[in-house]
Amino acid sequence: MIRIAGIGIVGALLAVVVSEKKPEMGMLIGLAFGVLALVLVAGKAGAVIQLINESVRKSGIDADLIVPILKVTGMAYITQFAVDACRDAGQNGIASKIEIAGKIMMLAVAVPLATALIKMVTTIL
Amino acid sequence: MDVDLIFKIAAIGILVSILNIVLNKSGREEQAMMTTLAGLVVVLMLVVREIANLFDTVKALFGF
Numbered sequence: 001m002i003r004i005a006g007i008g009i010v011g012a013l014l015a016v017v018v019s020e021k022k023p024e025m026g027m028l029i030g031l032a033f034g035v036l037a038l039v040l041v042a043g044k045a046g047a048v049i050q051l052i053n054e055s056v057r058k059s060g061i062d063a064d065l066i067v068p069i070l071k072v073t074g075m076a077y078i079t080q081f082a083v084d085a086c087r088d089a090g091q092n093g094i095a096s097k098i099e100i101a102g103k104i105m106m107l108a109v110a111v112p113l114a115t116a117l118i119k120m121v122t123t124i125l
Numbered sequence: 126m127d128v129d130l131i132f133k134i135a136a137i138g139i140l141v142s143i144l145n146i147v148l149n150k151s152g153r154e155e156q157a158m159m160t161t162l163a164g165l166v167v168v169l170m171l172v173v174r175e176i177a178n179l180f181d182t183v184k185a186l187f188g189f
Contacts, residue, residue, distance in 0.1 A: 011131050018138035021145075022161075025138030028168050032130050035175040042182045049186060067188055074187025078180060 004037050072106045134168050
Protein backbone atom coordinates (compact mmCIF):
# COMPACT_ATOMS: atom_id res chain seq x y z
CA MET A 1 0.00 0.00 0.00
CA ILE A 2 2.75 2.43 1.02
CA ARG A 3 4.66 1.36 -2.06
CA ILE A 4 1.76 2.19 -4.36
CA ALA A 5 1.19 5.53 -2.63
CA GLY A 6 4.87 6.41 -2.99
CA ILE A 7 4.99 5.38 -6.62
CA GLY A 8 1.84 7.43 -7.22
CA ILE A 9 3.33 10.60 -5.74
CA VAL A 10 6.58 10.15 -7.70
CA GLY A 11 4.62 9.42 -10.87
CA ALA A 12 2.44 12.50 -10.44
CA LEU A 13 5.49 14.72 -9.90
CA LEU A 14 7.24 13.32 -12.97
CA ALA A 15 4.06 13.67 -15.02
CA VAL A 16 3.75 17.34 -14.05
CA VAL A 17 7.42 17.99 -14.92
CA VAL A 18 7.29 16.20 -18.25
CA SER A 19 3.85 17.28 -19.43
CA GLU A 20 4.91 20.92 -19.34
CA LYS A 21 6.85 20.27 -22.54
CA LYS A 22 5.28 17.05 -23.77
CA PRO A 23 1.68 16.46 -22.68
CA GLU A 24 1.54 13.04 -24.40
CA MET A 25 4.49 11.79 -22.33
CA GLY A 26 2.73 12.91 -19.16
CA MET A 27 -0.30 10.90 -20.17
CA LEU A 28 1.86 7.84 -20.82
CA ILE A 29 3.43 8.19 -17.36
CA GLY A 30 -0.07 8.18 -15.89
CA LEU A 31 -0.89 5.06 -17.90
CA ALA A 32 2.31 3.30 -16.80
CA PHE A 33 1.53 4.10 -13.17
CA GLY A 34 -1.98 2.71 -13.56
CA VAL A 35 -0.65 -0.57 -14.96
CA LEU A 36 2.00 -0.78 -12.23
CA ALA A 37 -0.47 -0.23 -9.38
CA LEU A 38 -3.00 -2.72 -10.73
CA VAL A 39 -0.37 -5.43 -11.33
CA LEU A 40 0.98 -4.92 -7.80
CA VAL A 41 -2.54 -5.33 -6.40
CA ALA A 42 -3.43 -8.29 -8.63
CA GLY A 43 -1.71 -10.81 -6.34
CA LYS A 44 -3.91 -9.82 -3.39
CA ALA A 45 -7.01 -9.91 -5.55
CA GLY A 46 -6.09 -13.46 -6.61
CA ALA A 47 -6.04 -14.56 -2.97
CA VAL A 48 -9.49 -13.02 -2.38
CA ILE A 49 -10.92 -14.72 -5.46
CA GLN A 50 -9.49 -18.06 -4.39
CA LEU A 51 -11.17 -17.63 -1.01
CA ILE A 52 -14.51 -16.84 -2.68
CA ASN A 53 -14.20 -19.86 -4.96
CA GLU A 54 -13.39 -22.11 -2.03
CA SER A 55 -16.34 -20.94 0.08
CA VAL A 56 -18.66 -21.33 -2.91
CA ARG A 57 -17.46 -24.88 -3.45
CA LYS A 58 -17.93 -25.72 0.23
CA SER A 59 -21.44 -24.26 0.34
CA GLY A 60 -22.53 -26.48 -2.52
CA ILE A 61 -23.68 -23.68 -4.86
CA ASP A 62 -23.31 -24.50 -8.55
CA ALA A 63 -19.88 -23.27 -9.67
CA ASP A 64 -21.38 -22.07 -12.97
CA LEU A 65 -23.23 -19.34 -11.08
CA ILE A 66 -20.11 -17.70 -9.65
CA VAL A 67 -18.16 -17.57 -12.94
CA PRO A 68 -20.23 -14.81 -14.61
CA ILE A 69 -19.94 -12.63 -11.49
CA LEU A 70 -16.15 -12.85 -11.55
CA LYS A 71 -16.11 -12.28 -15.30
CA VAL A 72 -18.21 -9.13 -15.01
CA THR A 73 -15.94 -7.86 -12.22
CA GLY A 74 -12.88 -8.34 -14.43
CA MET A 75 -14.58 -6.65 -17.36
CA ALA A 76 -15.53 -3.73 -15.15
CA TYR A 77 -11.90 -3.28 -14.13
CA ILE A 78 -10.64 -3.41 -17.70
CA THR A 79 -13.35 -1.03 -18.91
CA GLN A 80 -12.67 1.43 -16.11
CA PHE A 81 -8.94 1.36 -16.85
CA ALA A 82 -9.45 2.05 -20.56
CA VAL A 83 -12.05 4.75 -19.89
CA ASP A 84 -9.77 6.54 -17.43
CA ALA A 85 -6.88 6.40 -19.91
CA CYS A 86 -9.06 7.96 -22.61
CA ARG A 87 -10.39 10.64 -20.22
CA ASP A 88 -6.80 11.52 -19.26
CA ALA A 89 -6.02 11.98 -22.93
CA GLY A 90 -9.02 14.30 -23.20
CA GLN A 91 -11.02 11.99 -25.47
CA ASN A 92 -14.36 11.90 -23.69
CA GLY A 93 -16.16 10.61 -26.77
CA ILE A 94 -14.01 7.50 -27.12
CA ALA A 95 -14.21 6.98 -23.35
CA SER A 96 -18.00 6.86 -23.37
CA LYS A 97 -18.01 4.48 -26.36
CA ILE A 98 -15.72 2.09 -24.46
CA GLU A 99 -18.07 2.42 -21.51
CA ILE A 100 -21.06 1.47 -23.68
CA ALA A 101 -19.18 -1.47 -25.19
CA GLY A 102 -18.23 -2.67 -21.72
CA LYS A 103 -21.83 -2.43 -20.53
CA ILE A 104 -23.09 -4.42 -23.51
CA MET A 105 -20.45 -7.13 -23.05
CA MET A 106 -21.25 -7.36 -19.34
CA LEU A 107 -24.92 -7.73 -20.22
CA ALA A 108 -24.04 -10.49 -22.67
CA VAL A 109 -22.26 -12.34 -19.87
CA ALA A 110 -25.10 -11.75 -17.40
CA VAL A 111 -28.03 -12.74 -19.65
CA PRO A 112 -27.41 -16.53 -19.36
CA LEU A 113 -27.73 -16.12 -15.59
CA ALA A 114 -31.15 -14.51 -16.02
CA THR A 115 -32.29 -17.20 -18.44
CA ALA A 116 -31.10 -19.87 -15.98
CA LEU A 117 -33.25 -18.21 -13.31
CA ILE A 118 -36.29 -18.19 -15.62
CA LYS A 119 -35.71 -21.83 -16.48
CA MET A 120 -35.48 -22.68 -12.80
CA VAL A 121 -38.78 -20.88 -12.12
CA THR A 122 -40.55 -22.64 -14.99
CA THR A 123 -39.40 -26.04 -13.76
CA ILE A 124 -40.83 -25.26 -10.34
CA LEU A 125 -44.21 -24.18 -11.76
CA MET B 126 8.16 -4.49 -13.92
CA ASP B 127 8.91 -1.89 -11.33
CA VAL B 128 9.05 1.83 -10.70
CA ASP B 129 11.87 1.86 -13.25
CA LEU B 130 9.25 1.95 -15.99
CA ILE B 131 7.93 5.34 -14.84
CA PHE B 132 11.44 6.75 -14.46
CA LYS B 133 12.32 5.43 -17.90
CA ILE B 134 9.33 7.15 -19.50
CA ALA B 135 10.04 10.40 -17.67
CA ALA B 136 13.70 10.29 -18.76
CA ILE B 137 12.73 9.68 -22.38
CA GLY B 138 10.23 12.53 -22.19
CA ILE B 139 12.77 15.00 -20.83
CA LEU B 140 15.44 13.85 -23.29
CA VAL B 141 13.10 14.16 -26.25
CA SER B 142 11.94 17.62 -25.22
CA ILE B 143 15.55 18.81 -24.87
CA LEU B 144 16.46 17.33 -28.26
CA ASN B 145 13.38 18.97 -29.67
CA ILE B 146 14.42 22.40 -28.36
CA VAL B 147 18.01 22.02 -29.65
CA LEU B 148 16.88 20.89 -33.10
CA ASN B 149 14.26 23.60 -33.31
CA LYS B 150 16.80 26.30 -32.38
CA SER B 151 19.20 25.07 -35.05
CA GLY B 152 16.46 25.28 -37.63
CA ARG B 153 15.77 21.57 -38.24
CA GLU B 154 12.05 21.47 -37.63
CA GLU B 155 11.38 18.26 -39.51
CA GLN B 156 14.10 16.37 -37.60
CA ALA B 157 12.69 17.71 -34.34
CA MET B 158 9.32 16.35 -35.38
CA MET B 159 10.87 12.95 -36.18
CA THR B 160 12.57 12.86 -32.77
CA THR B 161 9.29 13.56 -31.05
CA LEU B 162 7.60 10.84 -33.03
CA ALA B 163 10.37 8.31 -32.34
CA GLY B 164 10.30 9.03 -28.62
CA LEU B 165 6.54 8.63 -28.56
CA VAL B 166 6.68 5.31 -30.40
CA VAL B 167 9.39 3.94 -28.07
CA VAL B 168 7.42 4.88 -24.96
CA LEU B 169 4.21 3.59 -26.47
CA MET B 170 5.83 0.22 -27.11
CA LEU B 171 7.00 0.05 -23.49
CA VAL B 172 3.57 0.97 -22.14
CA VAL B 173 1.55 -1.19 -24.52
CA ARG B 174 3.51 -4.28 -23.53
CA GLU B 175 2.73 -3.62 -19.88
CA ILE B 176 -0.94 -2.97 -20.65
CA ALA B 177 -1.13 -6.31 -22.46
CA ASN B 178 0.49 -7.86 -19.40
CA LEU B 179 -2.13 -6.25 -17.14
CA PHE B 180 -5.02 -7.44 -19.31
CA ASP B 181 -3.61 -10.97 -19.34
CA THR B 182 -3.36 -10.87 -15.56
CA VAL B 183 -6.95 -9.71 -15.21
CA LYS B 184 -8.08 -12.37 -17.67
CA ALA B 185 -6.29 -15.13 -15.76
CA LEU B 186 -7.55 -13.78 -12.43
CA PHE B 187 -11.24 -13.56 -13.24
CA GLY B 188 -11.41 -16.76 -15.25
CA PHE B 189 -12.25 -15.57 -18.76
